Amino acid sequence: SSFGFRDVDAKEKVRMVRGVFDSVASNYDLMNDLMSAGVHRLWKDAAAAKLNPRPGETILDVAGGTGDMARRYSKMARGAQVRMGGEDASVIVLDYNAEMIMAGVDKGGEPEMSWTVGDAMALPIPDASVDAYSISFGIRNVADVSQALREARRVLKPGGRFLCLEFSRPTAGPIRKAYDAWSFHAIPRIGEWVAKDRDSYQYLVESIRRFPDQATFKRMIEDVGFSRVTVTNLSGGVAAIHHGWAI
Numbered sequence: 001s002s003f004g005f006r007d008v009d010a011k012e013k014v015r016m017v018r019g020v021f022d023s024v025a026s027n028y029d030l031m032n033d034l035m036s037a038g039v040h041r042l043w044k045d046a047a048a049a050k051l052n053p054r055p056g057e058t059i060l061d062v063a064g065g066t067g068d069m070a071r072r073y074s075k076m077a078r079g080a081q082v083r084m085g086g087e088d089a090s091v092i093v094l095d096y097n098a099e100m101i102m103a104g105v106d107k108g109g110e111p112e113m114s115w116t117v118g119d120a121m122a123l124p125i126p127d128a129s130v131d132a133y134s135i136s137f138g139i140r141n142v143a144d145v146s147q148a149l150r151e152a153r154r155v156l157k158p159g160g161r162f163l164c165l166e167f168s169r170p171t172a173g174p175i176r177k178a179y180d181a182w183s184f185h186a187i188p189r190i191g192e193w194v195a196k197d198r199d200s201y202q203y204l205v206e207s208i209r210r211f212p213d214q215a216t217f218k219r220m221i222e223d224v225g226f227s228r229v230t231v232t233n234l235s236g237g238v239a240a241i242h243h244g245w246a247i
């Protein structure tokens with residue numbers, strides 16, 4: 001890859017990622033808490049506010065897992081609907097792991113939500129059919145990131161919004177040091193104790209390291225045709241929101 005982060009063969013990556021999520025689907029919330037020291041809830045709130053779901057919109061949440069983002073979008077669209085009227089929103093959760101979807105259905109949905117099994121790299125969604133596309137802590141696991149971005153561009157209507165929430169690069173030295181210690185030493189150990197699965201957690205940490213930094217990922221998003229792409233760092237760049245427009 002021209003970005004130099006795809007040092008794992010694509011097929012191998014798919015196999016490893018499926019293994020990771022099959023083995024942790026039931027421990028899923030715990031995993032998120034461990035990876036982010038519990039802060040992922042606040043990051044998700046910030047990302048949902050940035051997406052700004054409106055009544056009547058079709059919102060697609062790709063790699064949606066157990067529906068954390070989709071629940072937020074549903075409630076926000078409904079809140080806006082109460083204030084300003086309009087149609088019900090439709091929030092589609094798409095994930096290629098049926099176990100994650102099933103765990104999400106068990107957790108309970110909102111009336112706006114529907115669940116679909118599908119691949120971010122070949123979305124089972126028509127061209128120019130959604131108002132907003134989001135992917136939260138999912139794109140770094142996709143074997144071909146640019147292909148997922150092209151699919152996002154394809155399914156968005158003109159004027160539609162793209163939003164990605166993902167682990168990124170801490171911008172300041174001290175945060176980076178603390179974060180490296182946390183991710184390289186603590187997380188695999190905790191993964192071993194809690195989930196009896198050190199390798200999967202080690203893989204998650206490494207996948208964060210391999211993913212492109214804020215500026216590189218922004219260029220990739222622009223390269224597939226998104227406009228006015230912005231980056232919002234969260235917790236000093238431990239995570240970042242990339243937002244852009246399909247124009």
Ligand code: SAM
Nearest residue numbers: 063064065095096097100119120136137138141
């Ligand atoms: N978006 C949720 C959240 O923020 O809580 C779930 C994030 S979870 C860390 C990553 C999800 O990406 C998993 O549910 C996994 O099955 C899904 N995933 C990975 N690669 C995918 C792909 N190519 N297409 C669809 N889903 C994928």
